[in-house]
Amino acid sequence: MLQQRKKDYLQRLIEEFFKKLEELINGKRILKDEEKKSILNDCFRFFFDNFGTLKDDNAEKIIEKIEDSELLEQYARLLTLKFEVTGLKDRRELNIALSIIEYLQKTESTYSWDRTILREDILRLLDEKG
Numbered sequence: 001m002l003q004q005r006k007k008d009y010l011q012r013l014i015e016e017f018f019k020k021l022e023e024l025i026n027g028k029r030i031l032k033d034e035e036k037k038s039i040l041n042d043c044f045r046f047f048f049d050n051f052g053t054l055k056d057d058n059a060e061k062i063i064e065k066i067e068d069s070e071l072l073e074q075y076a077r078l079l080t081l082k083f084e085v086t087g088l089k090d091r092r093e094l095n096i097a098l099s100i101i102e103y104l105q106k107t108e109s110t111y112s113w114d115r116t117i118l119r120e121d122i123l124r125l126l127d128e129k130g
Contacts, residue, residue, distance in 0.1 A: 006050050013039070040078065051065045051066050073114075076101050079096060080125070
């Protein structure tokens, strides 16, 4: 029950972020950098508070701490979004996101189109910046 509440809370944060991002892309609203960072920080704070994830954790530690595959995928998505929408272009975090997605693709029995697209997006970003 508690795990489901955690998932619901994270999903709400992510949906809020995507809604604001969509408004930004469509020109309906301009998101200030502070707003972007605040939303991302809220999402990362959730993972820190509930799973003890740290900025310096490698992919293996994150996978160990966040045992739920859906939440792991969301964490990888957050790392990718952080890379894309903020000025913090940390390739290490992008590599962590890629490692998490590749781990999920190997261990999950169901195919996920979203996960495949996320993997391709991460590879594209690594290719562009490197």
